[in-house]
Amino acid sequence: MEFPPASSHRAPTTVRRNPPRRAKQTPLAAAPDPSSLSSAVDGITPFPLDEILQPDPPQIPPPVPKSPEPQSADSSENLKNKNKSSCLAVNDSHSVTLSAQPSLLDLKRTKSEVYDGFSFVFPQDSLQQEVYDKVMNPLVLDFMGGKNALLVAMGPTGSGKTHTMFGCPRDPGMLPLALRQIFSHATGSGDPYSSSSYYLSMFEIYSERGKGERILDLSPNGIDLSLQQSTIKGHQEVMISNLAEAESLVTCGMLKRATAATNSNYQSSRSQCIINIRAARKSVDDEQHFPPNNAVLTIADLAGAERERKTGNQGARLLESNFINNTSMVFGLCLRSLLEHQKNPKKPLHKHFKNSLLTRYLKYYLEGKKHMTLILNLFRGREDYADTSFLLRQASPYMKIK
Ligand SMILES: Nc1ncnc2c1ncn2[C@@H]1O[C@H](COP(=O)(O)OP(=O)(O)OP(=O)(O)O)[C@@H](O)[C@H]1O
Numbered sequence: 001m002e003f004p005p006a007s008s009h010r011a012p013t014t015v016r017r018n019p020p021r022r023a024k025q026t027p028l029a030a031a032p033d034p035s036s037l038s039s040a041v042d043g044i045t046p047f048p049l050d051e052i053l054q055p056d057p058p059q060i061p062p063p064v065p066k067s068p069e070p071q072s073a074d075s076s077e078n079l080k081n082k083n084k085s086s087c088l089a090v091n092d093s094h095s096v097t098l099s100a101q102p103s104l105l106d107l108k109r110t111k112s113e114v115y116d117g118f119s120f121v122f123p124q125d126s127l128q129q130e131v132y133d134k135v136m137n138p139l140v141l142d143f144m145g146g147k148n149a150l151l152v153a154m155g156p157t158g159s160g161k162t163h164t165m166f167g168c169p170r171d172p173g174m175l176p177l178a179l180r181q182i183f184s185h186a187t188g189s190g191d192p193y194s195s196s197s198y199y200l201s202m203f204e205i206y207s208e209r210g211k212g213e214r215i216l217d218l219s220p221n222g223i224d225l226s227l228q229q230s231t232i233k234g235h236q237e238v239m240i241s242n243l244a245e246a247e248s249l250v251t252c253g254m255l256k257r258a259t260a261a262t263n264s265n266y267q268s269s270r271s272q273c274i275i276n277i278r279a280a281r282k283s284v285d286d287e288q289h290f291p292p293n294n295a296v297l298t299i300a301d302l303a304g305a306e307r308e309r310k311t312g313n314q315g316a317r318l319l320e321s322n323f324i325n326n327t328s329m330v331f332g333l334c335l336r337s338l339l340e341h342q343k344n345p346k347k348p349l350h351k352h353f354k355n356s357l358l359t360r361y362l363k364y365y366l367e368g369k370k371h372m373t374l375i376l377n378l379f380r381g382r383e384d385y386a387d388t389s390f391l392l393r394q395a396s397p398y399m400k401i402k
Pocket residue numbers: 018019155156157158159160161162163164265267268269270302303304305377
């Protein structure tokens with residue numbers, strides 16, 4: 001979902017639905033397949049996030065190759081059964097229908113709501129590259145053209161936000177694909193981009209045992225940071241000269257990021273993670289057509305809202321949940337207020353952003369002063385109806401009851 005600056009007229013939105021949730025995973029599982037760790041894409045340095053994100057990965061069925069389904073006699077029957085077990089259906093590339101389970105008293109009536117106006121809706125078998133081409137590529141081009149850009153992933157815990165943003169070597173996500181694009185331009189001879197220097201910084205916002213929010217630099221030797229107005233103070237910016245350096249830094253940062261096993265996700269993010277890539281373009285000579293600037297590409301992987309009943313969280317995990325849920329709620333309120341304001345400028349923008357560090361940091365985006373794109377990761381199982389409905393209401397530009 002795109003939230004253009006107030007001055008722009010770009011159409012809103014993006015939804016990415018996730019694959020059906022797998023059965024509860026166990027942290028005790030087989031060792032990673034070494035062949036998967038060494039797999040590289042076309043001579044590009046492998047991005048070892050598999051090792052980081054899945055130190056003890058559960059047995060995961062191999063991804064189903066994307067191929068047209070054979071038209072068998074029972075395929076329409078299968079489809080019907082599938083639809084019965086899911087609450088969300090893709091209508092077209094811009095809208096979805098959410099259906100509540102018919103009530104026991106009135107089995108004939110199924111309440112349906114159509115959520116419309118998304119920039120793109122991706123079916124569950126979409127490839128990362130497809131999402132990248134539609135969602136991330138325009139942001140990277142903006143960034144390389146000197147504009148700031150922000151991509152945020154939001155959705156419930158375990159819905160695939162980290163997977164979408166970071167991916168794995170066989171299936172790289174938005175960040176590694178963006179880095180590849182940036183450095184493939186940067187090394188092009190005679191290319192204006194080759195006169196840019198790139199800097200990477202990475203930090204997380206988290207709350208340890210409910211003791212208030214903290215910001216931690218995820219760079220090597222990173223320390224506690226502070227936020228003044230909407231600016232982070234004291235963080236390290238590391239110059240990145242090539243893809244390998246950038247990937248290595250992100251890998252180190254991800255190793256430091258707070259994660260923990262819950263019943264919903266055996267490696268659940270416990271913090272809001274933000275990565276900034278800054279381009280400092282040098283003005284080479286008077287002929288230079290591109291003025292010096294400091295465009296920043298920001299990627300935010302939010303910790304997913306979670307229900308105590310599902311995660312089984314207790315103690316420290318539960319206190320973290322409260323922080324995560326509070327931040328998700330504040331972020332959602334900011335989004336809703338921005339959407340309402342963009343639809344009808346007479347509606348005031350509420351100052352919800354003041355209520356969490358994350359939203360204070362993203363204030364200018366949440367006030368519509370800078371361009372933001374949102375990826376909404378959703379579950380579609382019947383049992384996920386309440387969460388999915390809540391998120392769609394927060395993030396959808398238009399909704400009508402059928
Ligand atoms: N599209 C996908 N293809 C393959 N695996 C996926 C996909 N989406 C998610 N997964 C897997 O599902 C699990 C949960 O995903 P992930 O950790 O990305 O969720 P999350 O939304 O970031 O959760 P949390 O908010 O708890 O951090 C991971 O093991 C991930 O590899």
